Amino acid sequence: MSPILAARKVTKTFTNAKEQHVVAVDDLSLDIHxxxxxxxxxxxxxxxxxxxxxxxxxxxPTSGEVLLHGQAIxxxxxxCGMIFQSYALFPWKTVRGNVEFGLRMKGMSRAERRERVADFIAMVNLRGFEDHYPAELSGGMQQRVTIARMLAADPExxxxxxxxxxxxxxxxxxxxxxxxxxxxxxxxxxxxxxxxxxxxxxxxxxxxxxxxxxxxxxxxxxxxxxxxxxxxxxxxxxxxxxxxxxxxxxxxxxxxxxxxxxx
Structure with missing residues (x-):
């Protein structure tokens, strides 16, 4: 079975403030299915x-390649959706507004957005908090919103x-x-x-x-x-x-x- 993600002999070198070359990753290969x-x-x-x-x-990468479905990234x-330590939510948007943001950018209709967003809010156990703002949520709840927003965007x-x-x-x-x-x-x-x-x-x-x-x-x-x-x-x-x-x-x-x- 072909991997969904792969790294092929990847090396990554950065230049620091002293203009020194720092090798962060060296000749790394990895398949993820x-x-x-x-x-x-x-x-x-x-x-x-x-x-x-x-x-x-x-x-x-400085050398080598990273691949998604065999095609170079x-x-x-x-x-490939990224979730960081920080919650990166829009503080002026509600839970619903944050989760549907990417779908709105894609031009999805309001009715379709609401149905899709409701499913993912339920998936992360935040039903009943749709109209709350991030400042009204605990840290764990905010991270659930972040995960729901990412899942709603449907990355692979x-x-x-x-x-x-x-x-x-x-x-x-x-x-x-x-x-x-x-x-x-x-x-x-x-x-x-x-x-x-x-x-x-x-x-x-x-x-x-x-x-x-x-x-x-x-x-x-x-x-x-x-x-x-x-x-x-x-x-x-x-x-x-x-x-x-x-x-x-x-x-x-x-x-x-x-x-x-x-x-």
Missing amino acids: EGEFICLLGASGCGKSTILNMFAGFIQ VKVEPR VLLMDEPFAALDAMTRQVMQEELLRIHQQSGKTIVFITHSIDEALLLSSRLIVMSARPGRIKAVIPNELPVPRHIAVQFSPQYGELKSTVWSLIESEVRRHGAAPDR
Whole structure:
């Protein structure tokens, strides 16, 4: 089966303020298949966000290529939707207004927008909050609006750069389980960056462990924990063994390169 997303021998070099060349990602190749939930893990500065930004078309590789359905991504790619840590909502628009924004830009009729938006607001469990403004919502609810807006736009791939990092522990746990439910319901391909091994083990179908800068793939680990998953899976022996394996891979990079570890 052909991958939906791919990186082929990708290298990305940046020039810093001192006009020094910094290699963020080096000779990286990766295939991502339709419907997968991929988590990228690695020490800070290993190039995880750089990879996501190349898949979104925000930046171009220095060498190699990134592909969507076998075609090179050479500009911002609307079929790959990005969700960041920050909620990026329009504060003057209601929940409904935020979720329907992209559909309005596409020229969709009011009646069709309302029907489509209602479905996605229900999917993220925000029914009853359609007329609330972002300032009236909790952080977790605002991130649900962001996810609903992205799903309403119907990209083929969701690219998520630590979307729950700013949330408190309890809200983060709820959002993780909500995202699992949404992934199962929508069937979307998701590429998700996290600094939490626990989060990656709960969410992913495969874990991609990165080396410290320059970013290369150190290991690809299938996540065979039983599904559907719940936070209680963390108490299973299988979970503990898998977490120990992932941590040892990341810790070895931290010790060798002095980078900041994931926790």
